Every structure is written in structure tokens, then in C-alpha cells.
Amino acid sequence: MATKTHKAVVTASIRGALEILEVPTVAPGAGEVLVRVEWTASTPLDLHQNDGGLLVTHPQVLGDGTSGTVVEVGDGVKKLQVGDKVFGFTWREQKEKSHQEYVTVPEYLLGKIPQGFTPQEAVTLPNNVVSSFHALTKDLSIPLPWPILPSTPKPEHSNSPILIWGGSSSVGQYALQILRHWGYSNLITTSSPSHNTLLKSLGATQVFDYRSPDCIPSILDSVSSSGGLKFVLDCIGSQDGSLTPISKLVGKGARVAVLLPVIVRDGSETVEPIYALDAKEAVEWADGVDVRGVRTHFYLENEVFKERLQPEIMPTLLAEGIIKPNKYRVVEGTTLLERAQAALDALRRKEVSGERLVWKVAE
Ligand SMILES: NC(=O)c1ccc[n+]([C@@H]2O[C@H](COP(=O)([O-])OP(=O)(O)OC[C@H]3O[C@@H](n4cnc5c(N)ncnc54)[C@H](OP(=O)(O)O)[C@@H]3O)[C@@H](O)[C@H]2O)c1
Known part of the structure; x- marks a missing residue:
């Protein structure tokens, strides 16, 4: 019997144009489902992989945000059935990567899209909701117990200042909303001033303009009465744009979690990006700062x-x-390849501000 195949978007060479590859449609094994991918999102990782070759073996299918319909279920699947509308962060191997018409994934990587939400809204969540939970609990040791019960005690650091550097990024917006829900009430963030109102509505208590020369002195002033900053989530990972300023804000006993990679040099149409994977070595930190x-x-x-x-x-x-989806922009194009390429080009031109780029996969 002929193997079924479908179209997938791949990065084929460093800084090259994206390409389409016919790849096998993998039948779901035990605990897995086959999903027809209807919408996906393009994220900075796609750019890091295409332009910087970060953790890539060519040709590699891109994408890790899936929103679509379950079309087949494997043995032992308990929570999902054919026809369910699902969304998830799916990324580990070719059959799971989301920039293709079908993905084959274990059901634990998917949730059902709640009533009243579109697949475009839903696909803005998975990778950065998961990233926020992981970074806050694992790297900053901020507990987020589930479920929250009336008997759940107030968190130990509920009034301590927590800095979310880059609050208007997708991950920053989700981290703010998650921390607010779990009872953290002193959330400081940085962004362009145009996002102040949005970020305050998501839980930020103070928003500072990261391009202003007053940014660092103002944050230091704001945290001085609390004994300084003990928790920082760097949602940007830029050597000059976030790590250097953060290093001026923290001292002994502070924990800093940096979303990798460290961007040593941003790429553009004419310049190659440079990345590093060691946030501790990327800039000079005061003694006793725990950088992850x-x-x-x-x-x-x-x-x-x-x-x-x-x-x-x-x-x-x-x-x-409790969590509102990111604002999104639909990237248009007449073919799968055109939409994927247009989204990648927009990321490279640094057009993304407070929004997620989403596009249609299966026609
Ligand atoms: N290692 C991991 O596990 C992991 C997981 C998820 C994401 N990441 C990485 O985390 C980074 C962010 O991802 P994302 O999807 O959230 O990005 P994104 O939404 O595309 O980020 C765009 C935002 O970045 C903000 N920004 C740019 N430079 C800034 C700076 N110097 N200071 C403060 N804000 C700045 C912009 O703010 P304004 O428009 O307000 O100026 C814009 O809103 C990416 O590098 C991604 O690869 C890593």
C-alpha cells in the first residue's frame, strides 16, 4: 500500500528560503492522535532556526504551535476523540512539528479548545504558556500549585517585586497573567509605552520604557523599599537589550531566568545572527546572582x-x-509556503510588537 504523505514547511539551509517537502503522514500509535493542522503561529524560534541554524539538521520541519482537528486516534487514547478541536505545543520530532498539514502527537501534548475561542486565538497560547509555567516553577522556583483551592496558602513572595523584562512579548504577556492569578501582586515590566494599558490589564503594576535612559534608575528606585529585586524573568534574551540592563538591577540572592538563546547579535536581511546558550557567561553579573x-x-x-x-x-x-490570548495578526498568502515565508520575513524585519503571527496551514 502506498505511504500517505502531506506537505510540510522546512528550513533547507541557513538563511535560505523556506521550502515544501512531502513527508509521511504517520498513523497514530498507542496514546497518540493524528491532527489535521488548521492554524499555526510563527515564533522567534523559527527565525533562530532558519537564519541561525540553532539546533537544526537540514531539511527540518519548523513550528511548534498546533491548532486543528483530531482525525484519527490510536489505541488507549482516553481524553480525545475524532472531531475534537485541539491546540498544543508540539515540537519534539518531525511528526509533531506544526508547520505541516498533519501532526501525530501523544494526547498529553494537546488540550481541547474551549467553546467560544477560535483556533487562531488558541494557537497563540501553547508554546509560551508552557514556557511561562516551566520558567517560573523550574528556573525561578516560584510555586504555581494546581488547582488553587480556598485552602491554598498565599504565596510566600506574593508582595516581592518580580520583574518581567519584555512584558509585551508573547511569553511576557502570559507570564504576567499567570503570576497575577497565582497571587503575585508586585509585577514590574518593561515594554514600548504603547503597550502600557494592555500590560496593566494583564497584571503589571508598573511598566517602564526599556528604551528610556531613566529605565534602570526608575526600576531601582521602585524596588528599593522592598529590599531589591529577587526574581527576574527575561523574556527577550538579548545580550545588549535585556541581559546587560538586568545585570545592573540585581545583586546577591537574586534569581534571573533567561529565555534562551542569548541573542548576541540580531540578524537582518544582510547580517547573520549570533547566538549563545550560556546566559551566565553572556554578561558580567554581581557575585551571588543565580542565572539560569x-x-x-x-x-x-x-x-x-x-x-x-x-x-x-x-x-x-x-x-x-484567567488568561486572554495574545492579539494576533493573520499572515496572508495564496500557498502554504507563501504564508510561512511571509511570517518569517516579518519576524526578521522586527515587525512583531505585542502580537503573534498566525497563519492557515491545511486548506
Ligand atoms: N528557551 C525557551 O525555552 C524559550 C521558550 C519560548 C520563547 N523563547 C525565546 O524567548 C524570546 C521571546 O519569544 P516570544 O515569542 O515571546 O517573542 P515575541 O512575542 O515575538 O517578542 C516580540 C516583543 O519583544 C519585545 N522586545 C524586543 N526587544 C526588547 C527589549 N530589548 N526589551 C524589552 N522588550 C523587547 C517587543 O516589545 P515592544 O514591541 O514593546 O517594543 C515585542 O513586543 C525569543 O527569543 C524566543 O525564542 C525561548
Whole structure:
């Protein structure tokens, strides 16, 4: 019998144009489902991989945000059935990568899209909701117990200042909303001033303009009465644009979690990007600062998150209005390849500000 195939978007060479490859449609094995991918999102990782070759073996299918319909279920699947509308962070191997017409994934990487939400809205969540939970709990040791019960005690650091550098990024917006829900009430962030109102509506108590020369003195002033900053989530990872300023804000005893890679030099149409993977070595830190590089790809090591984060926690937070999806922009194009390429080009031109780029996969 002929093997079924479908179209996938691949990075084929460093800084080259994206290409389409026919890849096998893998029948779901035990515990897996086959999903027709209807919408996906393009994220900075696609750019890091295409332009910087970060963790890539060519030709490699891109994408890790899936939104679509279950079309086949494997043995032992318990929570999903054919016809379910699902969303998830799916990334580990070719059959799971989301920039293709079908993905084959275990059901623990998917949640059902709650009533009232479109697949475009839903696909803005998975990779950065998962990244926020992983970075906050694993790298900053901020507990986010699930479920929150009336008996759940107030968190120990509920009034301590927590800095989310880059609040208007997708991951920054989700981290703010998650921290607010878990009772953290002193959330400081940085962004362009145009996002002040949005970020305050998501839980930020103060928003500072990271391009202003007053940014660092103003943050230092704001945290001085609390004994300084003890927790920082760097959602940008730029050597000059976030790590250097953050290094001026923290001292002994502070924990800093940096979303990798460290961007040593941003790429453009004419310049190659440069990345590093050691946030501690990237800039000079004061003695006693605990700097961690965030690697969300390890979140499945947490058994509770493996079983519950995508299937249960993420859909519940969305359904109950605790988390609002990112604003999104639909990237148009007449073919799958055109849409994928247009999204990547927009990322390279640094057009993304407070929004997620989403595009249609299966016609
Ligand atoms: N290692 C991991 O596990 C992991 C997981 C997820 C994401 N990441 C990485 O995290 C980074 C962010 O991802 P994302 O999807 O959230 O990005 P994104 O939404 O595309 O980020 C765009 C935002 O970045 C903001 N920004 C740019 N430079 C800034 C600076 N110097 N200071 C403060 N804000 C700045 C912009 O703010 P304004 O428009 O307000 O100026 C813009 O809103 C990417 O490099 C990604 O690869 C890593």
C-alpha cells in the first residue's frame, strides 16, 4: 500500500528560503492522535532556526504551535476523540512539528479548545504558556500549585517585586497573567509605552520604557523599599537589550531566568545572527546572582505538567478568562509556503510588537 504523505514547511539551509517537502503522514500509535493542522503561529524560534541554524539538521520541519482537528486516534487514547478541536505545543520530532498539514502527537501534548475561542486565538497560547509555567516553577522556583483551592496558602513572595523584562512579548504577556492569578501582586515590566494599558490589564503594576535612559534608575528606585529585586524573568534574551540592563538591577540572592538563546547579535536581511546558550557567561553579573537559561523543551520532566499542563490547566485558564490570548495578526498568502515565508520575513524585519503571527496551514 502506498505511504500517505502531506506537505510540510522546512528550513533547507541557513538563511535560505523556506521550502515544501512531502513527508509521511504517520498513523497514530498507542496514546497518540493524528491532527489535521488548521492554524499555526510563527515564533522567534523559527527565525533562530532558519537564519541561525540553532539546533537544526537540514531539511527540518519548523513550528511548534498546533491548532486543528483530531482525525484519527490510536489505541488507549482516553481524553480525545475524532472531531475534537485541539491546540498544543508540539515540537519534539518531525511528526509533531506544526508547520505541516498533519501532526501525530501523544494526547498529553494537546488540550481541547474551549467553546467560544477560535483556533487562531488558541494557537497563540501553547508554546509560551508552557514556557511561562516551566520558567517560573523550574528556573525561578516560584510555586504555581494546581488547582488553587480556598485552602491554598498565599504565596510566600506574593508582595516581592518580580520583574518581567519584555512584558509585551508573547511569553511576557502570559507570564504576567499567570503570576497575577497565582497571587503575585508586585509585577514590574518593561515594554514600548504603547503597550502600557494592555500590560496593566494583564497584571503589571508598573511598566517602564526599556528604551528610556531613566529605565534602570526608575526600576531601582521602585524596588528599593522592598529590599531589591529577587526574581527576574527575561523574556527577550538579548545580550545588549535585556541581559546587560538586568545585570545592573540585581545583586546577591537574586534569581534571573533567561529565555534562551542569548541573542548576541540580531540578524537582518544582510547580517547573520549570533547566538549563545550560556546566559551566565553572556554578561558580567554581581557575585551571588543565580542565572539560569530557560529550556522549555524539558517541561515534561515535571510529571504533573506532563499529564495536566496542556490537557487541563491551559484550556481551563483560557475558558475561565484567567488568561486572554495574545492579539494576533493573520499572515496572508495564496500557498502554504507563501504564508510561512511571509511570517518569517516579518519576524526578521522586527515587525512583531505585542502580537503573534498566525497563519492557515491545511486548506
Ligand atoms: N528557551 C525557551 O525555552 C524559550 C521558550 C519560548 C520563547 N523563547 C525565546 O524567548 C524570546 C521571546 O519569544 P516570544 O515569542 O515571546 O517573542 P515575541 O512575542 O515575538 O517578542 C516580540 C516583543 O519583544 C519585545 N522586545 C524586543 N526587544 C526588547 C527589549 N530589548 N526589551 C524589552 N522588550 C523587547 C517587543 O516589545 P515592544 O514591541 O514593546 O517594543 C515585542 O513586543 C525569543 O527569543 C524566543 O525564542 C525561548
